[in-house]
Amino acid sequence: MNSSMEISVEHAANGEQDSVLTDQVASPALDDEKILVSVEVCMTSSSTAREEDVKSAVERMLEKRSLSYSAGSIPVPAEDKFLTENVNKIQICDPDECEHNHKVLLFWQVKPVVHVYQLCEEGPGEELSGEDDLASFNEWMLPAKEFDGLWESLVYETGLKRRLLRYAASALLFSERGVNPCLVSWNRIILLHGPPGTGKTSLCKALSQKLSIRFKSRFTQCQLVEVNAHSLFSKWFSESGKLVAKLFQKIHEMVEEESCLVFVLIDEVESLAAARKAALSGSEPSDSIRVVNALLTQMDRLKSFPNVVILTTSNITTAIDIAFVDRADIKAYVGPPPLPARYEILRSCVQELIRARVIVPSQECGDDFTLPSFTVSRETPSQSQRPADIMARSLLQVAKDCEGLSGRSLRKMPFLAHAALTDPRCCDLTKFLCALVETARREVAEILSS
Structure with missing residues (x-):
């Protein structure tokens, strides 16, 4: 037994x-x-x-x-x-x-x-470009308190986060075991692309945080360097090359320490491709193409280090330079959340407002009231009169009405609904969900008419 x-x-x-x-x-x-x-x-x-x-x-x-x-x-x-x-x-x-x-x-x-x-509570450090006090990059020691819980809060189509975790684990394993890159090619570069507001940058930061935890036993230190691509293009183009060199000198110093795992995040990487395209067309100084080429060359040199992962995002898929796309091992489209993800995003928002007692469930709901998950709510018979099932149907209707909205827009919806209440100081869950339905329809209508 x-x-x-x-x-x-x-x-x-x-x-x-x-x-x-x-x-x-x-x-x-x-x-x-x-x-x-x-x-x-x-x-x-x-x-x-x-x-x-x-x-x-x-x-x-x-x-x-x-x-x-x-x-x-x-x-x-x-x-x-x-x-x-x-x-x-x-x-x-x-x-x-x-x-x-x-x-x-x-x-x-x-x-x-x-x-x-153990979470690092120091917060990010900035490296200024010097010209306009514009940060050329931010630097975090991981795992950072600022990113605690970020991974769990992000909701996407099933399998996306698992796919990214498994890719990174394989990439780092190949490097650790000394797989010959001439025979098996991998660059440890991830490209997330899709419309604005879908959480690409947050996903990159959350992935870095998650990997810093998972590989803690292998690397004693983990760092995230977030590059401001726009700051690399100085209005004095002769300075742009120096900015790129300064940035990668800092990164090279980090990765030379074998016990340090470094994540390099380049947000809106299409700005690099756009600069090179403009230079080729003659509308920008030729220095800009040298800057982009230098950046790509520096990224290629990082391939020789087994302890660096490059994370990139793009809002305009068609604008990404083909030379960069070819370098990415995994290219994942992050679009507007599907219905299950929209429901779960809204459900997490409502549960947080209940936890903070901004909204209060009725007495019949009980003290530890929890809205059903998407799977459970879909399986619940539509005629059920249990409070949780009734409210789940209201929330499901909101999720259906919000088709096409980004995760960022969805997470603003509960705030807008609360602000629309006549007396927001005394708000029960039923009234709030009614307000949420009206707010969602109004916001979607405004977006479609704009």
Whole structure:
């Protein structure tokens, strides 16, 4: 008889967490058959404990068959003094890997991989170009407090975030194992393209944060350098080359330290391609084409370093220089969110307003009211009169009305709805959802007429 633990996801239809310890006959799976589930452990800012000790303590906690928990987060056990003093939160990640087999994984099917980290609270540092006090790049030490929770807050089509994580893991593994780049080609360059407001830059920053946590045991230090592409083109074009050289000198100093993982983010990379195109047409000085060529050359030189990943974004897909597109290993289109993502974005907004008590559910909803997830709400019979199901249908209608809107626009919608209320100080959830429906229709109508 083998005792096994179930890791179950939240059943949002009734607002309860189904975290049940079950005893059942099961054959333990071999290690290579188990599903790897990442468990991220955030230490408190005041903790001076060794990460290895925290990791061992969490692994011992996970081995206890008497513990039950739901996918998403694990409460730090109050009886474990060491963990309560040193750990801020424990998060089960990779929910898309967990949510199969009817949304339940048995303990013997799972091999938890524990990642321990401590957030850097310093904030970004700036390097000024000198001419107009325009920052040529910002620099963060990762994992940064500023990006905490960003990855989880971003909602896209199924599989996009998992695809990016797996690509980066393969790229870094190939470099670590010394795969011959003459035989197998990879550049460690990611290009995210699509319309403005879809979260491309946020996704790049969140990906850097997530990778800095996942590869903490391999790299003792991680940094993100966000390049301001516009600042590289000085109004005195003779200075532009110096700005590029200064930028990459800084990056080269970082990557020369083998224990440091460096992420280089170039936002709106199409501005580089546009500058070269304008120079070729004769409308810009020829210096600009030399600057872009120099930038591409410097990016090529970074290929020789195994500890650097280049992340780029573009709002205008057709404007990207083909020479750059060819360098990108993975090109992912990030468009307006589909219906499931729109619903989940709005649901997360509403849940946050409930948490902050900006809006208050009615008494019949209960104190721990939770709106159903998209899957559950779609499966719920339309005639159901349960408060959660009624409100889920209202929110689903808002999500349908917002077709074509960006994630940025969707996250503004709850604020605009609240501002439209007659008495925003006293707002129950039902009234708020009615206001949200009206606001969504008004905003979409204004966008279509503009």
